[in-house]
Amino acid sequence: MKIAARTAAVFVLLLCFYLVPHDILFSGKSVCLYKNLFGFECPGCGLTRAAWLFIHLKFQEAFALNRLIVIVFPAAAIICGMWIAGIKRSQR
Numbered sequence: 001m002k003i004a005a006r007t008a009a010v011f012v013l014l015l016c017f018y019l020v021p022h023d024i025l026f027s028g029k030s031v032c033l034y035k036n037l038f039g040f041e042c043p044g045c046g047l048t049r050a051a052w053l054f055i056h057l058k059f060q061e062a063f064a065l066n067r068l069i070v071i072v073f074p075a076a077a078i079i080c081g082m083w084i085a086g087i088k089r090s091q092r
Contacts, residue, residue: 003084003085003086006083006084006086007084010080010083010084014055017051017052017055018052018055018056020052025048025049025052026049030045032044032045043068044066044068045066046065046066047066047068047069047072049065049066050062050063050065050066050068050069051069051072051073051076053065054069054073
């Protein structure tokens with residue numbers, strides 16, 4: 001896939017995620033399998049909502065929801081950038 005097509009794919013996915021209505025993500029119902037099975041939150045609970053807040057430039061709210069967002073969001077951006085550029089991991 002060419003760089004332009006990959007860039008467009010990432011942009012469309014981000015735009016779709018950006019356009020998800022607030023009420024859908026913040027309805028209070030958990031979709032976390034771990035939380036629903038065991039009754040307490042896993043370390044990743046809230047990352048989807050935190051990412052949504054992050055792309056809406058609500059950084060403090062995102063950090064308050066799940067502090068891992070400061071690691072996960074930049075890592076995801078780097079991985080997307082590498083995918084767009086066609087950079088592959090070295091084969092050992």
